[in-house]
Amino acid sequence: MSVTNTAVSPQVGGPVPAGPCGDDDCGIRDVLDRLGDRWTVLVLVELSKGTRRFRELERAIPGISQRMLTVTTKRLCRDGLVERTVYATVPPQTEYRLTPMGESLAAMVSALADWSRDHKDAITGARGRWDEQQTEGMARAVGVTTPYPGPASAADRRKPRQEPLS
Amino acid sequence: MSVTNTAVSPQVGGPVPAGPCGDDDCGIRDVLDRLGDRWTVLVLVELSKGTRRFRELERAIPGISQRMLTVTTKRLCRDGLVERTVYATVPPQTEYRLTPMGESLAAMVSALADWSRDHKDAITGARGRWDEQQTEGMARAVGVTTPYPGPASAADRRKPRQEPLS
DNA sequence: CTGTATCCCCTGAGATACTG
């Protein structure tokens, strides 16, 4: 997300001028910043099924890389959402599992998942219609009170470009 | 959040082998990708209070830039979560408001907001303890590396730059 | 097995200037 705080270096417990939103933000960001990345949710979901070892998680979450799995689990641990237990066995073994707090978050995520499923089609449809309109607009060179100019780059950026670049 | 589909599973055998999680992902990502950025949630929340015009939103959401407000609202419109109405009045006027679907999402977000507030302290505490342990470890094992989600950037990033750039 | 360190590209997003 960036937030560009390049030259900040504040004292952690610093001010942080209240929340931009008097009563609606207040921490949502903290949660979303965590859920926002590509893997956290998946790890959370996997762990909600039970304790897992490093490799198990890796296998359960296809596209993830070792690095990202490490980073992700570490963040989760730091926030007290996941607990890590290391066994000094010959082949090292580590177990990850949700803390009670982690479980409650996982529950919230499930709610979102349900919502997603329920509205997936609606969203896809909406996107289709929107993109269509944009395309039209461009083709017709903006006739009347066209609500929108050309999506020169606006629409462009939205193109899911999934091309297997090779 | 990026999701960089570029390298996700391009040259891999299949076209993103179905959902990584047989039944837990399936669209959550679509939602999270939207909620993940810095402004979407705030816009959603503001609109959940009622219809708003461009400037109103801008003022209601402190740090946001025109560009980001435009980008964010446009995304929401595309996904059918927000509806845009343009009035061809002398000083142009545009109104944004949640669609029914948008409202239901806003509700989910509220749930997350509540969760956040309820666990904010717990998370902060957990981080504190975790960071403490890390520091200890470093002190005892010289040059261990200073690697991770240390507050260096993770906690740091929370600084919302509210500077009233005059 | 469980991580860690390095290189590197891509995307998000702020600043700024311009248009209708």
Next chain:
DNA sequence: CAGTATCTCAGGGGATACAG
């Protein structure tokens, strides 16, 4: 007022090689 276009920079995250 309501946007759009462009430049730029920092961070996320993938790939890969190395380590305990």
